[in-house]
Amino acid sequence: MTLGKVMQASTVSSASSSRAATGTMRPFGRAFAASTGMAPGQAVERMRVEAARTTAQTTAQTTAP
Numbered sequence: 001m002t003l004g005k006v007m008q009a010s011t012v013s014s015a016s017s018s019r020a021a022t023g024t025m026r027p028f029g030r031a032f033a034a035s036t037g038m039a040p041g042q043a044v045e046r047m048r049v050e051a052a053r054t055t056a057q058t059t060a061q062t063t064a065p
Contacts, residue, residue: 032040 022055029040032043036043
């Protein structure tokens with residue numbers, strides 16, 4: 001399952017989102033981890049790896065003889 005699908009499958013209420021957005025990073029991190037199953041830093045890392053993988057595959061396909 002890709003991170004995008006994990007993010008789409010998770011639901012966060014607007015009330016909890018607004019509380020997290022106006023608070024410190026710790027409550028946000030906890031709310032994010034509770035809804036996605038991973039820490040925000042892990043999510044960013046996975047998105048970057050997935051983007052790099054997609055770019056590498058696309059580039060390899062377009063440059064193949």
